[in-house]
Structure formats: C-alpha cells, structure tokens
Amino acid sequence: MARAHDAQAALLALARHADIILDAHLNNGNRMRETSENRTILETLEHHRLVWRYRDDDDPDPNLNKELIHLLVHITGAQRRRWASEQIQDLWAALEELFNDYREAKRLGAFADKDRLESSIKEHLNIIIEDIRSATEAYVGYLNSGFSYVTDLELRMRENTRAIDKAGKLNTLFDSFNIRELAEQAGNDPFLRRLLLKHLPASLEEGRKNLSYALNQLRLMLVRMREDQRLSKLVGGFEVHFANQPGYIPSIADLNLDHCPARVNITSVFHVDSQPDIYDSADEDALIEMAMTARTVHDPEPTAKETNRAEAITNDRDTQTEIDEDDPLDLLAERVVQHVVHGYVGDSELHALEVLAASNLSSEGAVWLSALEGELNALAPEHRDCVDVVYWTSPHTTYPDNLSIYNMTLRQSDVGSRI
C-alpha cells in the first residue's frame, strides 16, 4: 500500500512539474536548471529518485533519471521524429505490400477490399508524409539549439558531427524515393497516381529543403566551433605560458620588418588636421565668430558633466601627481611661528596685523589670524609651550559675552620668566 502511495506521489510530482521536466529534456540536455525557485521541485524529484546529481559544487545542475528520460523519449516521440529513417522504411515496406494487395483486389473486383485497402494506403502514406515533415522540422529545431547545453567544445563538436551523420542517413532515405519508381507503383490508377506523384513528392521536396538548410547550418556551426576551439587553445596556451614565465612580454625586436608580417602591420595614429581658410571671403563671418570666442582669456569653470551612470574611476596614483601649490599666507604664518619658536626674538613681541601689513599680502585680518592660529595648533606640544600668545579681543555689540579677536601678540614664553 505504501509502495502504491509512493508511486502515486511520484506520478503526481511528474504531472505537477511537467513543464520544467519537459524543458530540461527538450532544451537543456536532460539537466534541470538549479535556481532558487526550482529548489523545492528538485527536492521533491530527488525524493522520488527522478533526478540525480554529482555531489560536486562545480557541477550543481542535477540530471534526469535514465528511466525518466526513456519515458520522455517515448511520450514526446522525439526519437521517432528525430531519426525517422527506420520508421519510414518500415512504413514504406508495409505500403508496398498494400499496393500489391490493392492491385490484386482491383483485378479480382473485390470492391469491399479495394475500399478498405484504399483507406489503409491513404493512412500509411499520410503517416509517411507526416513523419518526413516532422522529422526534418524537429531536426531543424534540434539544430537551432546550437547544442548550447553541451558546454565543452570538443563534446559539442562530436554532437555536431553525429548530427551531420544522422542528417546524411535521412537524406539517403529521401533519395531512395525516386520518381520513376513511384510512377511504376502508381501505374494508371488515378488514386495512387495522386498520392504517389503529387502529395508524396511535395512532402519529400519540403523535407529535402529543410534538411539541406539544416545541414548547411550544421556545417557552418562546425566551422565556427573549430575556430572557437582554436582560439580557446590559443588563449589557454598564453595563459600557461604567462604562468610558467612570470613577467614575459612578447617582442619583435629581432624582426627586420622590411617584409612585415601582415598580422603585425597596423598604422600608428595619423592626425588629420588643417588650417582655417582665411583666404576665402565666404568663410569670413564664421571665422570672425570663432575668433571672438577664441579670444576669451578665462577658461570657464569646469562643470561636472552629469551622466546616467557613474564613470569608472581609477585610483592610479602611480602615474598621476597632484600639484599642491602652497598658499603664501600659510607660508608667512609658518615662518612667523617658526621664528618665534626657534629664532631670536628676545624681549620683543610680534603683532600679527603689523606682520601682515609689512608682508604686502592682501588678505583679510580674520583670515590671517586664522592661518596663524592654525599654525600654532599644528606645533608639537614642546614647541607650542615656547610661544606665549595674547589675544586682543573686543566684546560683540549684541552679545557682549562673546569676544571677537581682532589681533594677536606672539612672544617667546621664557621671556617673562627671565624678567
């Protein structure tokens, strides 16, 4: 009972996930695609042993079970449609017997048998026509997949070669239906003539067209795959070479280049430029306009161009250097402070605004004081202790608790102790 229950559950799982299973069978070389959406389905199918997989992280896509593939081949009719030659041959042999029986029934005047044989011949011939059509159509569809589910180029090429062989067999079969033989089979019978000389040749012709197109595609694909394989080996060869010889750089220093190999020969950049035509009065207006804009001395501020996508930024610090020009005000502040720390100031003192006035630098007092304060703050503690600073302040007009600094006096700190 439990076994029947399990089987029933397996069949239900097949029915429930028919789409995804068929997709794996028809389009993905009998392998299920493992995605987050498929995970539950795969677990169910694995539970019923309908799929299996290698326990290997590099090969995660599970395969359909062999028995399930047989079932799918049978129910999709793929085998019969894809390689229909044997099926068609059997049908044709059966049809030849029916032709003989039909002629015999006609000769004997057995009209009931003749009618039965007529419909039987019609049925067989329809099956043949249908098989020829579907065989070639399915074949073309199969080729259109490009065997993309076979990831390895060598294996894909083998699959391609096999497909060409099978197409060749199908072609041989089509050739075996020759018109003269069909005409002999038909004799003078209008019913047989219509079937054998009109409908069957039309289907054969259509099948041949499909097949020749498919074969051509296959051959093109094979050429492409061989080229891909060559390039793949080429790239791989270089990769191995670079790994074995670190720092290797190819060179053509040894080549004379008098007879330069075509693959190496490419021109360098050739700038195509010309002068404005100042001799043609017809261009005068345009040139005047250009000259006027060219006269602009100040470059406009570079504006950041807004793009829809962030531009790539390379932090290539090895090749780019940023020139940081020193601010003369900062330099002056640095010199003043260094002078007070290390120089001989003696008992004298320096008034910040007087220093600024003497320097001929045009700067606001507040900016200068701020630069000086910054320089003092940047001193090492032992040096900072060497400087005494007196801030000249005045209370704010509205908020008298707030003091505004309007000047600074700097002196060496040990001066006071000496006094």
Place this chain on the structure above:
Amino acid sequence: MSANPLFEQTVTALLAGEIICEYRYDSLYNFMTMPGNQQQVAAFLSQMNRVLRRTGSNDAWLCAFEDTTSKAVKDSIRNRFDEVANNLEPLVHFLRLIMATEGNERPVSPGDSISEGHILERISSAPSLESKLRSLTESQYFKSRKPDSAGQLRVVMGNLEKAGYLKRKGTTGSLYLATGKWSWLYDLMTFIQTHEGIADSGFEDDQQGRIF
C-alpha cells in the same frame, strides 16, 4: 567635388589606427560594405603609403603600412606592437575570466554581449573567480584600488571600452558588445604564438574535471 562625410570619417578613423567593425562603427562599416567604397578608400590610402586590410575572420577593417622599409614606419609598427604586448597578460586573463563566468570554452568574439551584472552574479558565487578579478585589477592595465568586485569590474570594463575592445550598449545599462578589435588581437596572438613558439593548450585537466 562635394565632401563625403562618411568617406571622411572612415578614412580618418582608419588613419587614426582604429579598427572598423559593425559593432563599434556601424555606419562606417556599412559604408565599407557598399560596392565601390572599399576601392575608393583603398585608393586614397595607397597614396599615403597605407593599405586597407581585413582581420583574419573578415569582420573588421584596419589600415596597414604598404611599404615598411623606412625606419619611421618600422618604429611605428614596433610601438603599436609593444602597446599590445605589454598588456597582453591582463587581456588574456580577462578572456579566461569571461570564459569561466560563461561556463564554456568559447573566447569572446566580436558581437558577443557581455553583461556586467551577469559576470558579477557569477563572481559573487565563486571565490576563485573573485580572486581572478582581484588579481586582474592589480595589473597596470586594469589598475584599481576599489575594494569591491563591482567597482573592480567597472574599472576593467571601462578600460576595455576606452581601448576599443568593448562598446557600451545603450546609455544606462551595463551591457557591452565585443568589437572587432578582438579579432585583430587574436590575429596578433596567433602571430606571437608562431613567432615565439608558444604551445597550444589542450585543457586536459579542465575537461577531466567536467566529464568525471
């Protein structure tokens, strides 16, 4: 005689050392496929000691020197060769990275779509690919100090776009088209392989890994 903008653009691009393919310069490529235009361009170039050539796979046009005996021409050819030779290793590693993320043995070909998002998705699920990308950005050609894979990949793709190997598809996305310059690179690599006696690789180890 009236000016022909397409002729001018084609000749200018060729003389500037560009490789004309349908993915990067579609209008110029179409111009070249029109009857008579190739001859016109070739005739013009031949007066400047240049010759019109096609890559081995016939999918891109380029301009080569006709007479290579002068020293200036030889120097120029050597310089162009050195530009690629110095950066060949990172380019080869990029090709292998794409092959690994696509899961097949097919190297990038002109016209291939390369999605930054798709590569990132694969890289984020495989630490080995992530380290390949990181080592790629340690090379001078793809130099980047971005800490994350997305930033590193953007630098790589951006540099290849600047170098003419990729063309951005649309303006907003991160989808690229491989250009005909890859064909030229493969031609050059084939020459180097023969010239320097570099052996092909069979990838036996990789294949065995996949089959068993």
